[in-house]
Amino acid sequence: MRDDKDTKNSGDKLSRLVFDRRRFLGSGLLGGLAALAGGRRAEADGLSTSQLVVPPWSHRPGPGVATRAYGQPSPYEKSVIRRFLPWIRPTREASVSFTPLQDLHGIITPNGLFFERHHAGTPEIDPQQHRLVIHGMVEQPLVFRVDELMRFPSVSRIHFIECAGNGAMEQHGAMHNALQFTHGMLSCAEWTGVPLRYLLREAGIRKGARWLLAEGADAAGLARSFPIEKAMDDALIVYAQNGEPLRPEQGYPLRLLLPGWEGVANVKWLRRLEVGDRPWETREETATYTDLLPSGKARQFTFVQEAKSVITSPCPERPMPGRGRFMVEGLAWSGAGRIKAVDVSFDGGRNWRSARLKGLVLDKALTRFEIEWNWQGGQALLQSRAIDETGYVQPTLGQLRAVRGMNSMYHNNAIQTWLIHPSGEVENVQLDV
Amino acid sequence: MRDDKDTKNSGDKLSRLVFDRRRFLGSGLLGGLAALAGGRRAEADGLSTSQLVVPPWSHRPGPGVATRAYGQPSPYEKSVIRRFLPWIRPTREASVSFTPLQDLHGIITPNGLFFERHHAGTPEIDPQQHRLVIHGMVEQPLVFRVDELMRFPSVSRIHFIECAGNGAMEQHGAMHNALQFTHGMLSCAEWTGVPLRYLLREAGIRKGARWLLAEGADAAGLARSFPIEKAMDDALIVYAQNGEPLRPEQGYPLRLLLPGWEGVANVKWLRRLEVGDRPWETREETATYTDLLPSGKARQFTFVQEAKSVITSPCPERPMPGRGRFMVEGLAWSGAGRIKAVDVSFDGGRNWRSARLKGLVLDKALTRFEIEWNWQGGQALLQSRAIDETGYVQPTLGQLRAVRGMNSMYHNNAIQTWLIHPSGEVENVQLDV
Numbered sequence: 021m022r023d024d025k026d027t028k029n030s031g032d033k034l035s036r037l038v039f040d041r042r043r044f045l046g047s048g049l050l051g052g053l054a055a056l057a058g059g060r061r062a063e064a065d066g067l068s069t070s071q072l073v074v075p076p077w078s079h080r081p082g083p084g085v086a087t088r089a090y091g092q093p094s095p096y097e098k099s100v101i102r103r104f105l106p107w108i109r110p111t112r113e114a115s116v117s118f119t120p121l122q123d124l125h126g127i128i129t130p131n132g133l134f135f136e137r138h139h140a141g142t143p144e145i146d147p148q149q150h151r152l153v154i155h156g157m158v159e160q161p162l163v164f165r166v167d168e169l170m171r172f173p174s175v176s177r178i179h180f181i182e183c184a185g186n187g188a189m190e191q192h193g194a195m196h197n198a199l200q201f202t203h204g205m206l207s208c209a210e211w212t213g214v215p216l217r218y219l220l221r222e223a224g225i226r227k228g229a230r231w232l233l234a235e236g237a238d239a240a241g242l243a244r245s246f247p248i249e250k251a252m253d254d255a256l257i258v259y260a261q262n263g264e265p266l267r268p269e270q271g272y273p274l275r276l277l278l279p280g281w282e283g284v285a286n287v288k289w290l291r292r293l294e295v296g297d298r299p300w301e302t303r304e305e306t307a308t309y310t311d312l313l314p315s316g317k318a319r320q321f322t323f324v325q326e327a328k329s330v331i332t333s334p335c336p337e338r339p340m341p342g343r344g345r346f347m348v349e350g351l352a353w354s355g356a357g358r359i360k361a362v363d364v365s366f367d368g369g370r371n372w373r374s375a376r377l378k379g380l381v382l383d384k385a386l387t388r389f390e391i392e393w394n395w396q397g398g399q400a401l402l403q404s405r406a407i408d409e410t411g412y413v414q415p416t417l418g419q420l421r422a423v424r425g426m427n428s429m430y431h432n433n434a435i436q437t438w439l440i441h442p443s444g445e446v447e448n449v450q451l452d453v
Numbered sequence: 454m455r456d457d458k459d460t461k462n463s464g465d466k467l468s469r470l471v472f473d474r475r476r477f478l479g480s481g482l483l484g485g486l487a488a489l490a491g492g493r494r495a496e497a498d499g500l501s502t503s504q505l506v507v508p509p510w511s512h513r514p515g516p517g518v519a520t521r522a523y524g525q526p527s528p529y530e531k532s533v534i535r536r537f538l539p540w541i542r543p544t545r546e547a548s549v550s551f552t553p554l555q556d557l558h559g560i561i562t563p564n565g566l567f568f569e570r571h572h573a574g575t576p577e578i579d580p581q582q583h584r585l586v587i588h589g590m591v592e593q594p595l596v597f598r599v600d601e602l603m604r605f606p607s608v609s610r611i612h613f614i615e616c617a618g619n620g621a622m623e624q625h626g627a628m629h630n631a632l633q634f635t636h637g638m639l640s641c642a643e644w645t646g647v648p649l650r651y652l653l654r655e656a657g658i659r660k661g662a663r664w665l666l667a668e669g670a671d672a673a674g675l676a677r678s679f680p681i682e683k684a685m686d687d688a689l690i691v692y693a694q695n696g697e698p699l700r701p702e703q704g705y706p707l708r709l710l711l712p713g714w715e716g717v718a719n720v721k722w723l724r725r726l727e728v729g730d731r732p733w734e735t736r737e738e739t740a741t742y743t744d745l746l747p748s749g750k751a752r753q754f755t756f757v758q759e760a761k762s763v764i765t766s767p768c769p770e771r772p773m774p775g776r777g778r779f780m781v782e783g784l785a786w787s788g789a790g791r792i793k794a795v796d797v798s799f800d801g802g803r804n805w806r807s808a809r810l811k812g813l814v815l816d817k818a819l820t821r822f823e824i825e826w827n828w829q830g831g832q833a834l835l836q837s838r839a840i841d842e843t844g845y846v847q848p849t850l851g852q853l854r855a856v857r858g859m860n861s862m863y864h865n866n867a868i869q870t871w872l873i874h875p876s877g878e879v880e881n882v883q884l885d886v
Contacts, residue, residue, distance in 0.1 A: 136524075176560065262559070
């Protein structure tokens with residue numbers, strides 16, 4: 021045991037040196053580098069596996085498979101969870117949980133961490149009993165069981181869903197010092213389902229039909245109107261999420277997916293689609309989910325989640341680990357299509373540099389970006405701005421307020437500012453410029 | 454309650470009619486269609502939401518979010534699980550669980566259902582204690598903590614992993630009447646990690662170095678040699694899987710990913726990479742994971758999982774639901790690159806039709822295909838064959854046996870045959886042609 025402990029300590033020392041060397045590499049202090057590298061080499065040359073700490077898990081077999089029919093995260097990752105706001109008491113009726121964007125990588129949100137918002141809890145629906153009805157201005161009303169829908173040709177696509185209220189409170193000034201709460205009503209998955217147009221063609225749309233109503237089977241009977249053009253474009257009736265059956269809080273067994281459109285329009289636990297000639301003016305498109313403008317008029321049916329981005333590392337939960345080279349990383353997305361570019365500013369928007377887009381750049385999907393930064397310990401104001409393929413540029417909070425005024429809540433896609441303190445701490449500040 | 458029940462029955466009847474109509478549509482029996490559609494229309498015109506069954510979950514709110522920090526599947530999907538073979542008693546030391554491919558959609562395997570194979574159980578590793586050492590023929594041996602690796606520039610890519618033993622028993626004749634067991638040692642995820650070449654450049658490779666050894670921190674100390682060309686190409690040191698931290702059975706906190714190469718080479722719980730001038734000839738590349746040829750010689754280091762495909766619907770677990778139009782669907786993949794095409798035969802390989810590739814077609818990733826089939830209730834022999842971008846064509850079992858003989862176990866990428874019975878049942882048969 022004593023040997024193990026000693027070696028472990030020497031490993032720790034060694035890894036600190038490695039760590040330091042990378043930092044010095046970045047700052048170009050080659051004298052310091054050579055000295056450090058020399059010191060480390062002498063120590064490291066003596067390394068062998070037997071000298072390295074042999075941890076307890078290498079001494080005895082771990083648990084077998086018998087109890088893991090459905091796998092779970094490591095017990096060491098208990099902090100990678102959805103969270104709800106402490107000051108919004110989560111009731112059974114209406115609540116929201118936020119995705120821990122600060123802990124995630126790539127563009128897929130695992131199903132267990134996909135944000136959820138509901139207005140009457142999460143119903144536990146028996147898929148055998150569930151029906152989807154299509155009626156109204158159609159030639160032939162139709163009723164579908166889930167297994168019938170699964171026999172239609174399906175498509176699988178990776179799309180984000182963002183709540184229209186994501187960052188709502190932040191329009192009035194910095195509220196939450198946590199990425200999980202400023203931006204965490206945002207997730208992205210591979211969805212599989214039936215294009216809605218297949219079903220509508222089967223039903224036959226009557227002349228004069230312009231809108232659809234989607235209604236959920238939850239106790240809120242949440243319902244939203246949406247134009248028929250979207251239904252005939254890329255709308256999906258979804259039954260699978262990241263390969264497996266849809267999760268209960270995502271609408272099991274069926275949800276509507278309107279790619280790129282505000283979350284609430286992607287009606288969960290979908291039981292009814294009615295075809296009509298005008299919107300229904302439901303509660304969730306009149307009393308809520310509208311944008312109250314300075315004129316006193318409210319914008320309605322602002323479906324598209326416009327281009328937006330946020331730096332996920334660093335962020336309040338992921339402070340700077342120290343001076344030197346650092347890979348700034350973030351997410352960008354647009355409900356209007358693909359992300360074309362992301363710029364990053366380190367001085368609150370005075371100067372901008374182009375970030376690299378990483379990995380897949382897909383239509384209406386989260387897109388990763390990164391840019392190297394050599395931080396010398398000074399105060400800095402980090403921002404990112406997304407540009408999508410339509411040419412739309414993510415606005416500053418000042419630009420957004422100039423149009424929307426101060427009464428608007430939803431659809432905040434303003435540029436986020438993170439203030440980097442010399443200590444490395446990261447603070448949410450909303451620059452009104 | 455009586456009203457609900459009545460309406461529900463009428464809904465059931467209605468949906469049966471809808472179902473039948475689609476079937477007749479496919480068979481072109483327009484007389485039958487008109488009659489059915491007319492009958493359904495009359496009945497359906499009276500439909501309103503109040504007449505449809507109002508299920509219990511629409512009457513009262515469901516559970517709230519407070520207890521769902523990490524979400525779980527619907528209780529109605531308890532059969533969508535990994536399974537182990539009943540005749541291979543799962544011991545703590547060595548076992549395997551299979552992905553339920555018959556239940557999945559798209560190309561992402563959710564982390565809870567990703568197949569697992571281990572040789573000494575699944576260690577529960579404390580990431581704070583874990584170290585990755587790079588040593589051997591390098592200028593500067595290095596030791597990394599997990600958080601240090603996470604500061605390197607990362608990449609995220611969607612890749613499959615397939616066990617070299619996937620379908621091994623099937624080379625000698627049909628063994629399992631279940632897709633989950635013939636092909637379920639196959640899964641696909643979005644992986645995030647550090648390109649190994651970044652770390653090797655940091656360490657400095659000495660002249661003459663040709664191979665690396667990767668060793669796991671499990672009690673088996675599972676170790677595999679692999680050529681340095683792969684290390685400098687697309688090899689990754691992975692810490693995240695579908696966005697979240699790697700799962701324990703996938704190597705938490707670190708695994709090697711050699712995209713497209715046999716599963717066992719993607720060493721999990723990675724603790725050591727040694728650089729050398731020749732392979733180490735470890736147990737898992739000599740006693741096992743080699744292909745014994747008719748000559749008595751064994752092929753070693755057959756890393757690439759060559760192009761392969763399988764029809765996932767229908768399959769033994771998903772029999773034909775009835776006569777008429779049916780969307781045949783499946784998965785194709787190649788360790789050599791992208792899938793270029795998939796052909797499907799309905800007569801045991803005499804005639805072939807081109808299937809459609811669906812959704813994303815990515816390098817070394819699962820790729821979905823589909824093809825419509827109008828089944829009239831006769832016996833049929835369904836097969837699929839994948840062609841990858843190198844021009845490689847998936848072989849028949851006969852072609853594979855002609856080269857490998859009957860002693861070979863691993864690397865079975867032969868064309869799978871499903872025998873469709875007139876009853877609609879699907880049987881695994883291995884055609885030796």
